[in-house]
Amino acid sequence: MRILVVEDDPWVANLLRKALEGEGYAVDVVDSGDDAIWMAQAGVFGAVVLDVGIPAPDGLEVTRQLRANKCWTPILLLTGRGQIEDRVAGLDAGADDYLAKPFAVEELHARLRALTRRLLVDRPAVHRLVCRTPVRLKSNMCSPLFPHLATTPRPVTAMPSCTAIRTSRSSTGPATPSSSSTRRCAWA
Secondary structure, eight states: OEEEEEOSOHHHHHHHHHHHHHTTOEEEEEOSHHHHHHHHHHSOOSEEEEETTSSSSOHHHHHHHHHHTTOOOOEEEEESOOSHHHHHHHHHHTOSEEEESSOOHHHHHHHHHHHHHHHHSOOEEEEEEEEOSOEEEOTTOOOSSOGGGGGOSSOEEEOSEEEEEEEEEOTTSOEEEOGGGOEEEEOO
């Protein structure tokens, strides 16, 4: 799996490259925000390890731009800023994880494994409900699937039983229902 490392400090970049290559990753290293945006969008990466304090645009702005451009590669922010406000800002910018410097290389590996294993699982593209018979709910009833029904001032049409179908997207075709992922749900 290929990892993009974005780090402007050559010593840290070299450390990250060696540590990741030692775990079997192919590693590309860039040292600026503009290069990071270009590489992340032009290449296919399993994850991006992104320093927040890189030359403009900084790591938070790079993250925002990648997400705005629909680049969903997992992003691990790596930075010396470890305060709660900094972590929240990084995650709110669109990062998937945040690791403060100094860090243990073992923790970096574990966090990357967690981020990249999400790519290996066939996840549903869509969850939808296929319902059979409509029923009227009173406005004071609450459904665990539709909690907003409890605040609706008028009766609402809902279903007494439904089947939640998980659709999965195969690499060769459109999204299709998966019989193994069908589950039954019922309302009393």
